[in-house]
Amino acid sequence: MALGNRHLLGLEGVSAQDITVLLDTAESLVEVSRREVKKLPALRGKTVVNFFVENSTRTRTSFEIAAKRLSADAISISSAASSMAKGETFEDTARNLAAMSPDCIVVRHPASGAARFLASVVDCSIINAGDGSHEHPTQALLDLLTIRQRKKCAWKDLVVAIVGDIVHSRVARSNLFGLRTLGANVRLAGPPTLLPEQFRQFGAELYYDIGSAVEGADVIMMLRIQHERMASNFFPTLNEYARYFCLNAEKVARAKPDVIILHPGPINRGIEISSEVADGPYSVIMSQVANGVALRMALLYQLIIPGADGIRGSELIEPAVTAAPARAKVA
Amino acid sequence: MALGNRHLLGLEGVSAQDITVLLDTAESLVEVSRREVKKLPALRGKTVVNFFVENSTRTRTSFEIAAKRLSADAISISSAASSMAKGETFEDTARNLAAMSPDCIVVRHPASGAARFLASVVDCSIINAGDGSHEHPTQALLDLLTIRQRKKCAWKDLVVAIVGDIVHSRVARSNLFGLRTLGANVRLAGPPTLLPEQFRQFGAELYYDIGSAVEGADVIMMLRIQHERMASNFFPTLNEYARYFCLNAEKVARAKPDVIILHPGPINRGIEISSEVADGPYSVIMSQVANGVALRMALLYQLIIPGADGIRGSELIEPAVTAAPARAKVA
């Protein structure tokens, strides 16, 4: 499941070097979205298909913007309008898309393993944009980028607490793999029903009390309570959950003074995070979203252009483009 | 709520000069959509997000075409696919979109005030594409453009009758503000339940009889009976409404001989307007739609490019573009 040159199916097994190259590229692309002319010619004539069998605003939009800012043609397909509604298998739908010669298919699917399966049946690059409760690697990469921008110490000196519905969270799993590979210390916290013992094998410490988990933490990553993916009742009520696990100012006070707080969104205010904290000075949630576009630009570029792995963002820039006048005039 | 340089939230408070600049720019852009190569480079590298929490064909399509003809990247987000379905607040969804560095968010929303609220929480330009029963300023501007193209007299010499469900109509409100600011005489007509006395304060004359309202009018603007926005019964039946307020040839005959008839669409044939009139020689409904693209091109351009307020459409044109051959050949 390594990145290699073709797919990003998950962060499990991806090397620290591959991750670092991606973060470096993304870092140099962050400023592209702040320019007057937010457009690079790097993927002109390439086709990126966003194939979303599960609803999504931010991830689908982030990939679409990333593709367009690199001048690729972006095509979006949602489950509702798909032939799968006519009884076609997922494999057949995917092979049909692949037959139209896309350079990359970005896939979100409710079934764990869907992205890997796709990579085994089609020819083009596959990016996993979230598959069931398995992995959501681009979310983890943008989280890593956001952490690296704010924390100047080495990864091995960082304590990251991930709090919430661990067992169902593809975000938690991808972050766990990425953070452990880079050497960070990872604490997982949640009610026992949502935090199985098996997670210790990945090198994480488990906490059933959020207070202890965030004690002295450099980074707190809150997870969304995903009603839509919870098959049965894992805790008595949302209120009960919020009472014990909602991140509020009091709990934040137990972390390091320069703690940063992440959340993959969409947030449930008052359930897993208080508005005071989500909108407060330690929150970097909006930076995560901005970094998401840069990270996905870096990833699309590196997967689609052969041999581009070591490239830096500045090399993506054509002088003609950066020099383009914001306001065209008659000669 | 003035236009200023950043937002268009409504026409209430927008100056006659700002309106005139917009109409002038739009006027010069009308011919772009008639060219062989309907494309200007003006907004290359800019991102326009169409965020439609309410369904729409013509307005969403019109904005998307306008953005693309100016070479902007256009991203469309509908409510159905949005994270709001997962319980995210409108503000959080909007802030997330804004974090991806769009240059402009075009928003349609069922709640009055939604666009203004958005402008208060995000950084980029906001265009109101219809918010509840509050305003729909781009519709009014394209109506003003359509009127100005056909009527060569001064605004103060024009009599405009707006007929239908006034109280629920954002189109009526925006037109009322725009027309009054430019100096036109405005008559509002509808059943008393749909035409509150308070509208007199904006300088309109009120009529409860369509025949008197259109008597000697230069312009008749019919409104759509919006079933989906009518909370309760404001008139006995649609047939009853049609009998008294449907614009038919007999009623048109009471207006000026060169009257023009507008409707924002989608039209309910036989309810507020007869097919004979909608498709007849006085109807300028299709011109309204064509003008909508030009008007939205002008607006996007003026909001997104700083200092562009006084520009004329001809300045948008790069020689290289106008000279582009319609049919490429091997050298």
Next chain:
Amino acid sequence: MALGNRHLLGLEGVSAQDITVLLDTAESLVEVSRREVKKLPALRGKTVVNFFVENSTRTRTSFEIAAKRLSADAISISSAASSMAKGETFEDTARNLAAMSPDCIVVRHPASGAARFLASVVDCSIINAGDGSHEHPTQALLDLLTIRQRKKCAWKDLVVAIVGDIVHSRVARSNLFGLRTLGANVRLAGPPTLLPEQFRQFGAELYYDIGSAVEGADVIMMLRIQHERMASNFFPTLNEYARYFCLNAEKVARAKPDVIILHPGPINRGIEISSEVADGPYSVIMSQVANGVALRMALLYQLIIPGADGIRGSELIEPAVTAAPARAKVA
């Protein structure tokens, strides 16, 4: 209903010469989708509206990719988001779209005749992407292209068996017209309830037994059992249908040794075609999909650019484009 220079409403009445020109152009465009830079400037500044009142993945995506690879602006409109949900007539929706100056509207609609009707009320080019059980000409053209690529003999020496729900199939009708015009021998096969006698008038032979129909055939074209378009029960059960009409290896063995097998998709595995056959060596289903993009590029180009009928694909290519470096560098 001839192609002429403006519309493609069906293949009934389109000349062999027009079909051949389209296939020749498409043939030369096939390789564009295999290039590093899959983009030609041919339709820059043109607007293509995909107006899909019926759901579709492959056809809508195929047209969208085709338009974008020719540098056109592509706008997609689905029925769900359309004003038709607000009670607007199909004609009014179409006229509104046309007023925004698209160069071509691609329409799919559940009513037979919808595309032809559209062509009668709007100004721009219309492409029928499937109307009820009437015609689906671009599917037939891509089928013809796929057959021509694999079979080097003259059309008159080919035996093509079309099998399944003939009476409801727009794909069958369009292929029947196209194949007969080119001179091929066409056999139609299906249960008597789905294969009316009247089809003989178009020059087809009728078979009520699939085994006899495929005997010695060069091409077998299987049709999808379209549950969603079948008004009542035309056969006892799906199992019953599958037992007699499912194309399996045993039946394929009765065809020519170099038979090719087509299916328009989405396929119902185990109903009209066995997985063994669909994924087997005679299947050209994925080639059909790939050819679909090339065929639609050819068609969009020939309809939109006046006088382009005789053009070959190589003439579409600008040296500047083919020479564009896949990877941009700092000068």
